[in-house]
Amino acid sequence: MELSDSSLLDLIRFLESPELDCERVFDVLDQYAEIEIRTEDAARLLPFVHRHLETCSKCCDEYEALLDVLIKIQESEGNKNDRL
Amino acid sequence: MSTRTNQEWLQALKSQGLARDAALEDLRAILAKGLPYALSRWISPADPQFEFLVEEVIQEALLRILERLDSFQGRSQFTTWVHKIAIRIALSELRRKRWRDSSLDELVDNEETPVPESLLEDSGAGPEISLERADMLQRIRRVITEELTERQRQALIYLGVQGIPIEEVARRLNTNRNALYKLLHDARVRLKHRLAREGLSAQEILTAFETG
Numbered sequence: 001m002e003l004s005d006s007s008l009l010d011l012i013r014f015l016e017s018p019e020l021d022c023e024r025v026f027d028v029l030d031q032y033a034e035i036e037i038r039t040e041d042a043a044r045l046l047p048f049v050h051r052h053l054e055t056c057s058k059c060c061d062e063y064e065a066l067l068d069v070l071i072k073i074q075e076s077e078g079n080k081n082d083r084l
Numbered sequence: 085m086s087t088r089t090n091q092e093w094l095q096a097l098k099s100q101g102l103a104r105d106a107a108l109e110d111l112r113a114i115l116a117k118g119l120p121y122a123l124s125r126w127i128s129p130a131d132p133q134f135e136f137l138v139e140e141v142i143q144e145a146l147l148r149i150l151e152r153l154d155s156f157q158g159r160s161q162f163t164t165w166v167h168k169i170a171i172r173i174a175l176s177e178l179r180r181k182r183w184r185d186s187s188l189d190e191l192v193d194n195e196e197t198p199v200p201e202s203l204l205e206d207s208g209a210g211p212e213i214s215l216e217r218a219d220m221l222q223r224i225r226r227v228i229t230e231e232l233t234e235r236q237r238q239a240l241i242y243l244g245v246q247g248i249p250i251e252e253v254a255r256r257l258n259t260n261r262n263a264l265y266k267l268l269h270d271a272r273v274r275l276k277h278r279l280a281r282e283g284l285s286a287q288e289i290l291t292a293f294e295t296g
Contacts, residue, residue, distance in 0.1 A: 002225075003225070003228075003245070007241070008224055008225065008228075009290065011240055011244045012224065012286050012290060013244070013286075014244025014245075015275060015286050016286045016290070023262065023265045026168070026172065029168055030161075030165045030167075030168045031160045033164065034161065034164055062168070062171055062172055062175060065125055065171045065174075065175070066122070066168055066171055068121055069121045069122050069167050070164060073117065073118055073121070076117075
């Protein structure tokens, strides 16, 4: 199958996209989220993750969901402890 | 539910018998508590599919966690790692369902017969620029043919040209996500090196077609 000119350029554009770095970021996403929860400077400690999350919506979705889960669990455990 | 250190989680899940069963039960409870927070970002808890999806993702996550215990590097709490895996499965599942519902048939129809489209026409570019672009495109075609395996080429077309989600591409190529990333990484490195030897860079190519 011969690729059209525009398909050829889409392919070249894809080579430049951050998509292929997603796995590298996913590997440390849990670590990154915990750093953020401890209110340390995650962007400085893991700058490549920070840069990637700014441009990759898929990874950013995963990251924000993880952060949400961790925060809400922390809150619910805090509430439980308050009641004890 | 008992609290465990990372080491205790790993030990229990790698053991046999009651300790493992208890750890799996606790893990299921942890996921059942956390996952709805994540899923409710994309689907309403009132949706009839919500509970089914939670259960489906938990099942798949437990399997994947057990498979990948050796890849846990202890850089976070074990339970954070567990939530991360479940969230990826949940998102993949949601994307896959949406993708299948909407556009797969359309894509399958089109993939063997792309619409011929020339970027060399109607661009308003002068004859010199047109020639330069034609030469560039010809060289890129040759590089792709010579450097990539058929499988690498197909994966790049699915992802980069047709925009099919990675999970669906992995399914079509009968592989898994990690193996597919490895294949794509190799393809990217090969193409970039070869383009560099030809005196071309991806950025330069894109710039040449964006102007005039």
